[in-house]
Amino acid sequence: MCCRNSNQAKPLRPPVNALGIWGFFVSLFGLVFTLGAISPIGLILSLFAMFHPRRGFAVAGMLIGIVGTALIAAIVGAAAIAADTYHHYAHEVPQIEQTLAKLDDAIIVIETDRHEKGELPEGVDGNKLVLPITDAWQQSLRYEPADSGEDYAVRSAGPDQKFDTADDLRMAPTAH
Structure with missing residues (x-):
């Protein structure tokens, strides 16, 4: 009779990378709903999540966080240039x-x-x-x-x- 040995250890999967998931969703939410305003927070969370063995969500959150952070930087930069131009001409x-x-x-x-x-x-x-x-x-x-x-x-x-x-x-x- 061939039975399964109950004493045989199952390979352990690393636990879920909750910080990576949070970083991903904060980055995505920040990009889609706030035009990148909170994407830097998601980027930081994702960067810290990169130290966890399961990095899939962390990598995705990091990439989306970079795009959102670049978007907010471009918006702030354009506003600063517009304000400076207004001041110059006014x-x-x-x-x-x-x-x-x-x-x-x-x-x-x-x-x-x-x-x-x-x-x-x-x-x-x-x-x-x-x-x-x-x-x-x-x-x-x-x-x-x-x-x-x-x-x-x-x-x-x-x-x-x-x-x-x-x-x-x-x-x-x-x-x-």
């Missing part, structure tokens, strides 16, 4: 335009002085002429005569309010 561009008009006013003052005196003012005298004119950031303009004595420019320190940086606004007369 605030910075009008200030730049206002400052360019003030630079033009300063050139008119310098040219009027040149016409009256027959020559360009020296550096200090030219700066005294443009000192009362302020840019959009309430900073005085700077007169910059060229070494030749024939040309000059007028400069605003720009938004950072520091001269000789990349955001300075500079204007030179077009014709004498």
Whole structure:
């Protein structure tokens, strides 16, 4: 008679990877219903579940969590770019335009002085002429005569309010 030996041990299956299942469902729910907002939580759960022997749900949760996290990162990034663009055009561009008009006013003052005196003012005298004119950031303009004595420019320190940086606004007369 051939019987089954009841003393023979059955191979043990590792227990279910509950953390992997949770990670999978949180990642999937986050991607489908929250546009990825909670997918990073599912991604983290799935990453921890990768240390368990049964990794199927953990791998799937990790991949879905990565997609959901990338989606939320793209949404947040697009919103940040849109906010920065709005700020630039709503605030910075009008200030730049206002400052360019003030630079033009300063050139008119310098040219009027040149016409009256027959020559360009020296550096200090030219700066005294443009000192009362302020840019959009309430900073005085700077007169910059060229070494030749024939040309000059007028400069605003720009938004950072520091001269000789990349955001300075500079204007030179077009014709004498």
